[in-house]
Amino acid sequence: MRKVLAITAKEVREIWRVRLFLVLAFFVPFTMFIVFGYGISLDVEHMPFAYLDDDHSQLSARLVEKFKGRYFELQGELSDPGEADRLLSRGALRAVLVIPSEFSRNIYRGGDTEVQFLIDGGYPYRALTVKGYAQAIIADFNRELVTERLERAGLDPRPGRPIRVETRYFFNESLRSSYALIPGLIALVLLMNPAVLTALAITREKEFGTIYNIYSSQIKRWEFLTGKIIPYLVISAINFLVILLTVRLLFEIPMKGPLANLIPGAFIYVLINVSIGLLVSSVTRTMVSAQIVTIIVTVIPAFLYSGLLIPVANLEGGAKVMAHLYPTMHFMKIIHGVYLKDLPLPDLLPQVLLLVLYFCLLFSVGIMAFRKREG
């Protein structure tokens, strides 16, 4: 135990005295969280939008009025189609509504008419969503027009829409993606940072040559590695708390369940990621390669297969298997369970136990992969 503490004390001094390392330990994860937190959003809202009205009628004005709201932000009226092209290609507009000159005349005549909706299709996901919004708005407007027409004819408008859907979203009632995404980012930051720091801590000794002090001493592998990772566990604990506060205070996202339900999972999750860093450092020699490899094996799968951006249920075949193999998905379930659903601890237990299993496996492989003698 004396040796473990000696290693830890040395490590803490080094971290404390190298400012770059302190930055890496605290500033980078925090910044990453903020940047991702503000940047990451799957909500398609406030789309800049304009219209080209050749009709200039009361009816066309009513239609334009319907587009105003949470989804579209009216930028103004355009004078010619060339302008629409220009602004769309510049990205100043995401959609343009074109109302032809016979628009109101055709409707009042009792016939049908067309409007044109130009969408920036550069990013299909967004374009499809915008299209959906537009269709829903037009459908609503159609219903108003039909109702008015029936009323004018002295008929009861109600049979025109026999079924109405009442939707209620559970857990994330206002359906804001940030409520799921931002707590999900905790899993990302707690994944990359401990792994990178641990990998660097060991490859640094390899690169500088001080690792030979360890190789040429009787100190046991677990003693060295345990002493080495303790500071990074503490750093991750501090980062965890800072990020929880950021989520609450800066992003104003409530946590529905008690914090105590999140802590065991988070602790083991960090242990797992420290072990991943350990494993990476066993197969790399330099800090640069350790960093690159760690980022590749942690961040990329976390984005793709953790259920952060794409629900795991929507993944197919191999990707789905991958998702279950990476521990991030399981911790993500715990996060969402606590943040959104207020699940009781017993319901989170399967995930926690799975994480414990991961840790035991990765840490023992990590210790075995660390060799005190070069090949």
Place this chain on the structure above:
Amino acid sequence: MKQRTEGPPIIVFRGVSKRFKGLQVLRGIDLEVMPSEITGIIGPDGSGKSTLLKICSGVLSFEGRAEFMGTDLGKECERIKDRLSYMPQGIGQNLYMELSVEENIDFFAAIKDVPPGRRDPLKDRLLEATGLAPFRRRLARHLSGGMKQKLGICCSLVSGPEVLLLDEPSTGIDPLSRRQLWEILNDFVARSGTTVLLGTSYMDEAERCHAVVFLEAGGVIFSGHPEELMEREKGLEEAFFEMLLGGRELPVQEIPFSARVNGGDPAAISVEGVSKYFDSFKALDGIELSIGQGEVFGLLGPNGAGKTTLIKCMIGLLRPDSGTITVTGLRPGSPELKQKIGYMSQTFSLYGDLSVRENIELYGTLYGVKGAELRERMGWVLDVSGLTGMERTIVKRLPLGMKQRLALGCATLNLPAVLFLDEPTSGVDPVARRSFWQFIRRLSERLGMTVIVTTHNLVEADFCDRIAIMNEGRVIALDSPENLKAAFRESQGEVYELYPESPLEGGLFTSRGISVTPFGRRYHLWKKGLREEEIKAVLDSTGTACHYLRRIRPPMEDVFIFFLQRRG
């Protein structure tokens, strides 16, 4: 003084081999290391010294059989690791730069399981002996190279190891630190019976060992006592040189040019009152030098003495803050001068990924040498570097000695009037070094080329016409090596080498005011006005038998330290 044990060897190798990625680094080594002795592993770079030391430390796997104090190093190496200390190659490589001097030592004690009660007295003794005591709280990163190496040794010794394994502990550090380092080693061997295994490429260091193992290309070409090799008035360098050459003559590189490269100014370089500051640090302090045409001029001094700064000022890479420099009558940095000088820097100036021919062509382009002239000189450079027939070899695959000579050849491609070489020979084997110097001498004699060389290797000072010893930005001695040695004798007296049949009693000579430095089984004795008869009288009075007693030329290291300390 502890008697040398003749007991069983402490490390035994039988047919030990090591292969890295298809490259045979060690081939069937047999070796016996005796306890309480300093055994030097010597040989050129790439001969397998580091590999051998790593195997002894149990940090590298191998084929064959190796025993460390009766323990099988192949299977049970963990068991013996607290009884040894290993210090890898490179200045401060085993240190934690962000820890203070004392924190470093304490950390080493902790991982070697030394309780503070046993650690503290040893720590104090080591800090005292190395002169590091006033710097206990200084961070390792703020220590000079020599201090770092001394701290490295302290860290290795604080656990009181039975065996100490050091990989080139003195490469790149100045002679003064090197001297202290050897004093500590000798002290631990004598007082604690420590066994030291030490890799080095300095031949004058090998002379200080009780036993030497000479490696060449992964095999042992000599193993035994240095005394077996050293005939009268001959150093180990000489002995190995002859052994490696096996009676052959060193091929002489003829220089097929009759033209003299100089002309005009009789003083190739003149330096008047040159000072250079880096912030508030005075790197050069009023340097005055005049170097004649065709002279081979050596710049010696500890790290940070200003050697490289001075060279950079001479070639125009740095501008002095005051004073004037002219090189062949021209100002450094002027375009005409650039065509007349060659420079080989400390860090390698060759492109490792290019072939030999491509490197030479590149230098030709840089220097504006082309066409028939380039073809002619390329043949000459290849001849000089012994690379004829290897034009297509990628440079990074060449052994260090050949790279150095190729770099030298490239630096002379434009036949410069003045050639600057910054530590050109570190890590080169004796034969390569000898042909390197032979070539430099020829450039000076045949072409009248002026050559300025910096070196840490004091043996090389003897190859120079004149040397300047620098310290703290000043020239503290300037003369021919012979004259400097004469000045040393004048002031310090003659130096005698004594080779007794058994180790000397402690205090036998020191009590009579005679300075004693152990050199393996031999001793160097000196005192002002010391005569051979006086030593003989002491030996006779105590009945000490000896193999020989002889007067020797004072080693350049002693001369160097004498001048350094005379100033201090």
